Amino acid sequence: MKILLVDDSTTMRRIQRNQIETLGIKDIIEAGDGREALTVLKDNMPIDVILLDWNMPVMDGFTFLKEVRAQESYKNIKIVMCTSESEKRGSWRR
Ligand SMILES: [Mg+2]
Numbered sequence: 398m399k400i401l402l403v404d405d406s407t408t409m410r411r412i413q414r415n416q417i418e419t420l421g422i423k424d425i426i427e428a429g430d431g432r433e434a435l436t437v438l439k440d441n442m443p444i445d446v447i448l449l450d451w452n453m454p455v456m457d458g459f460t461f462l463k464e465v466r467a468q469e470s471y472k473n474i475k476i477v478m479c480t481s482e483s484e485k486r487g488s489w490r491r
Pocket of ligand 1: 405406450451452453490
C-alpha cells in the first residue's frame with residue numbers, strides 16, 4: 398500500500414508518517430500543498446490512499462480534491478480529509 402501525505406505542516410506530516418509506519422506501511426510519500434501534490438501524484442502512481450490537509454497555501458485541500466476527482470485515472474484512490482480546526486461552523490463552509 399502506498400500513501401500520500403499532503404500537509405503544509407512538516408510536524409503534522411511527521412506525526413502521520415510515524416503513526417502509519419507503526420502499522421507496517423513504509424511506502425509513504427509527501428507533499429506540502431495541493432499544487433505540489435498533483436505533481437507528486439502524477440509521478441508516483443499507483444497511490445492507494447491520500448491523507449489530505451484542508452488548509453494549505455498555494456492550493457488548498459478542497460481544490461486539490463476537486464482536481465483529483467475530475468480525473469478518471471484517479472477514481473480508485475481513497476482520500477481522507479484532515480484538519481486541526483475544531484469549530485463545528487467555520488470559515489471553510491462555502
Ligand atoms: Mg495546514
